[in-house]
Amino acid sequence: MNRRSLVALSIAMSVAATACHKSAPPATQPTPTPAPATSMAPPPPPAAAPSSAPVIRSEVDPNAAAAAATATMNDRIHFDYNMSDINSADQSRLDLKAGLMKQFPALRILITGNCDERGSDEYNIALGMRRATAAKDYLIRVGIDASRIDVSSLGRQSPIDPGQTDAAYAANRRDEFKIVAGSQSLRGR
């Protein structure tokens, strides 16, 4: 692993420590900050400048760094009811993903849109696709090649929270991100 990669992983770790959601496996979360249950999550802090993150090879566990980067890539974004607009906080989350995708060209991802249970169940598949595509379009706009991003929709068929509260609805209106290729490169291999 070269120094550039280590720096990037360090950034990913520091970002994940403050911005990761409950989508990340608990064992890999640097801090157990619970996810906000609404789409109005506070924006994550800006990524640290590379120069402010000195990294010594011996201090970085490649597995932990890869896990942190994976958590950043997996971090969900959320939507308002019946909308597919990406809010500013989630734009920051997408910027972090874009940074990693630029850093690791082998990364390919699948974005899956999800909805709350309101609205017709079949329309929710269309709406979920629109949400996934909104994230893909943003990543393309910030320089990621479209061929590296697949989109899908589960409609309201895969809720995080089966409840009928506003908080449950907000948690379910989301894009899920999954690395489908290139995850080994995060470990420097």
Next chain:
Amino acid sequence: MTSRVCLAVICLTVLTGRLAAQADSNRIRLSARGTSDAQPGILVLSGVGLDSVRAIIQRDLTYSDRFFVPPIPDSIATLHGQLNPTLYQDTGAAWLVELEPAIHGVDVKLYDARTGALRNQATVAAPLDGIKDDRLAIHRISDQIVGWTGGVGIAATRIAFVMGLKQVWRIDSDGANLVRVSPADDLAMSPAWSPDGSLLAYSVYRDAVWTLYVQKLAGGAPMRVPNSSAGSDYGPAFSPDGRTLAFAHGAEKGSDIEVADLVKMCCAHRLTFSGALADNVTPTYSPDGNRIAFMSTRSGTPELYVMDNDGTDTHQLVSSAFDANDKALPSYTPSWSPDNAQVVFGRDTQAGGAGRRLFSVMIRSGQVVERSNSGQNEDPSFAPDSRHVVFKSRRSGREQLWILDLESGATRQLPTPGVAQVPAWSRTLGPNP
């Protein structure tokens, strides 16, 4: 006194007076109190060994919402010898059904209870145990009886739906015989019946794509439905002749209505072209197959539209609705009645997805009529009689299937062990569905 109370009195009177009355061959006098003011009473009597058949038919006739079926003790309803219809002339019932065992079936007779005259009779092939798929044969007896009285029966039908947000299941119209249809390991959505009931179309989520299949219910591997390009396909509807499948084709830039030729399994093409700006989903055919109603967000709000089956002559089917603050109220999930009288759909009555009720738009007048007034209701699907719809509602606390009689307003639950959604009601099923 209502006819229901009257007939209940009749039953008690029969119970106490039957033997003596029959012994001296006098007509049974059963506190006749006039005819029904709402639903005609119907008495179902059967020979020995047909108790379970009689019970299924009594329930079917109740669920038809066309009759009052008084609860009759087995001791009264079981015939020991030939029925003398004249004994029931004064019961207040309008109809009398006699069931007798026949070779490989049941002899069914329908009498006018007031005159004792035989109105119709038939021998219907049916097993007498009434288990699993054999129940359909008994349901067909019920539908025969309803047909003799001038109606369309809905007993020999099934409802397909998604249970537990996972697989497609089917259940008989009376709530019996729950069977999984789609593969156990995949998510599946949006079932639709072919007009003859032999096929079920549904969408399977595999490799991050919703793919439409048509499955023969008699067996065999599901057949993949072609589409025009890569993407997800869901929300299918068979044309009334069974030759075409309309469905939503969703890709990155939105969803359009497509059709595919099911005979040649080819030639999928789009009927709508607004997907880049809007989503178009949930097609439903008019009974003549010439028109397709569907939901579109082309106005910015989910609204119902109708077009010719070639995608031309599109216009809004139902006028837009707004709340007191002028916020648009979305409409969803149209289902076209088999008699072409109306399209039933779900519409929010409050902004933010709340207060979803069922409404009808009457085809001839364009009038919009509210059909339900409690719970979150959506996804209506018409029964063959054009007066019953099955729909999803949360009125019991969780998403379950309910059946509404549009004429009487009567509702009943179709209980399922898991949460239920996207129900589809079959047409009347023949002997080999």
